Amino acid sequence: MSSIPLSEGRPPTQRIATPAQRIALVDVNNFYASCERLFDPRLESRPMVVLSNNDGCIIARSDEAKALGIAMGVAVHKVRDSLKRQKVQIYSSNYALYGDMSARVVSVLKRFTPYLEVYSIDESFLDLSGFADPEAYGHDIRDTVLRWTGLPVSVGVGATKTLAKIANRMAKKNPALGGVFVMPGDDADDELLGRIETGDVWGIGRRLAARLETLGIVTALDLKRADPKFIRARFSVVVERTVLELRGTPCLSLEAATPQQKGIMVSRGFGKRVRDFGHIEAAVATYASRAAEKLRRQGLAANKLTVSLRTSPFDAARERYANAASFVFPEATTDTAEMIGAAGRCLKSIFKPGLAYQKTGVFLDALEDAGHAQRSLFSRFDSGPGADPARTRALMQTMDRLNAAWGRDTVRFAATGLQRPWAMKQGNKSPCYTTRWRDLKQVQA
DNA sequence: TCTGGGGTCCTAGGACCC
DNA sequence: TCTGGGGTCCTAGGACCC
Numbered sequence: 001m002s003s004i005p006l007s008e009g010r011p012p013t014q015r016i017a018t019p020a021q022r023i024a025l026v027d028v029n030n031f032y033a034s035c036e037r038l039f040d041p042r043l044e045s046r047p048m049v050v051l052s053n054n055d056g057c058i059i060a061r062s063d064e065a066k067a068l069g070i071a072m073g074v075a076v077h078k079v080r081d082s083l084k085r086q087k088v089q090i091y092s093s094n095y096a097l098y099g100d101m102s103a104r105v106v107s108v109l110k111r112f113t114p115y116l117e118v119y120s121i122d123e124s125f126l127d128l129s130g131f132a133d134p135e136a137y138g139h140d141i142r143d144t145v146l147r148w149t150g151l152p153v154s155v156g157v158g159a160t161k162t163l164a165k166i167a168n169r170m171a172k173k174n175p176a177l178g179g180v181f182v183m184p185g186d187d188a189d190d191e192l193l194g195r196i197e198t199g200d201v202w203g204i205g206r207r208l209a210a211r212l213e214t215l216g217i218v219t220a221l222d223l224k225r226a227d228p229k230f231i232r233a234r235f236s237v238v239v240e241r242t243v244l245e246l247r248g249t250p251c252l253s254l255e256a257a258t259p260q261q262k263g264i265m266v267s268r269g270f271g272k273r274v275r276d277f278g279h280i281e282a283a284v285a286t287y288a289s290r291a292a293e294k295l296r297r298q299g300l301a302a303n304k305l306t307v308s309l310r311t312s313p314f315d316a317a318r319e320r321y322a323n324a325a326s327f328v329f330p331e332a333t334t335d336t337a338e339m340i341g342a343a344g345r346c347l348k349s350i351f352k353p354g355l356a357y358q359k360t361g362v363f364l365d366a367l368e369d370a371g372h373a374q375r376s377l378f379s380r381f382d383s384g385p386g387a388d389p390a391r392t393r394a395l396m397q398t399m400d401r402l403n404a405a406w407g408r409d410t411v412r413f414a415a416t417g418l419q420r421p422w423a424m425k426q427g428n429k430s431p432c433y434t435t436r437w438r439d440l441k442q443v444q445a
Numbered sequence: 446t447c448t449g450g451g452g453t454c455c456t457a458g459g460a461c462c463c
Numbered sequence: 464t465c466t467g468g469g470g471t472c473c474t475a476g477g478a479c480c481c
Binding site: 075 | 446447448449450451452453454455456
């Protein structure tokens, strides 16, 4: 994270003097709207919005649209008349375009420092520790990105990620700053923090803000001055970190390497309500295969698949229902057909006829590196050279006998193979074997 | 009629083991 | 049969982010 390498052999507890950490947050202003504008110059200085997947709600607005008071996330049908009256241009979203533009911005940013974390499609954290004049550097970054990609960015600099976020917000809110703001640091931050509500601090959402308010903590400055230990006891370690970060103590490090993804989700709302099982089944199969594609593209394999299904939480008059079912694969898989099959079974177990459904999704979980996917305990008997199905059956029978005799999942296979709540709910008693090497050892013992 | 589609991390609590 | 502490692993649910 720091650009100063630790010398080898130094005890980890010993602190070394480093220049104050400087983190810059660079993000694209109104990212989706700015991308669309790039390819349609007629939109320049006109109010415009970009819509979500089914053109359901507003997910991006140009400055001009914001000035008209159009809210983020609002359902289009609620504001359709007002959009028309104010001549707001309306665009469907184009994620392929945004992904491509995002990559271009990142490649420009990488010329400024290799210590960079791509945080989201339109935001990156840059480590500028040790740079003499971060403000001038920020302007350089901004000018270069604009010139090379056509996209306007804002740059906020602070001692921690949380402070960089706040600085970025300042840069956006005050046009006079020219898109760049550097937090002065320490006590000099206080005047500014006093004018920011806790809910606008990174990591403090609506619920936490409400709970903090009951304690009299209303502004970012109040939060900075709160006792970290008290906050930890009352809330959690997450909020405690935010307090420390506001004080300039880094708790969230810059992650230059992208870690392995932990879950993969594909979900969509239906354009209109759906009652037909076949329709939902087709959607689930499509999502399962898309999820499998994403999985393989990253060289991962999944151990578990979950299907969720729900009616609309917005239909106050109709019966509400939401449920999910999971399937744990006998061994980690990347196979589309296997996933579609599992997804279909899961769906069947939670589908209730007669309801008007709004949304379904497929989630892949317990991911691991496909190259090191755990071999099935039985796979060497099941297939390949030396296959011995009889041996497999014998092993399974042994397990069944042990489990029956001891009245529980003695050797831990039977129960761990199926997610319990689902198995119970379905009355599915058939054992499903997870076959890890540690289990094999227990059997042999 | 119509309300996004993804992700992350933390905590509490249950099952189980010795 | 009861009691009990210390530990791991797993899951559900809640909070947040973009």
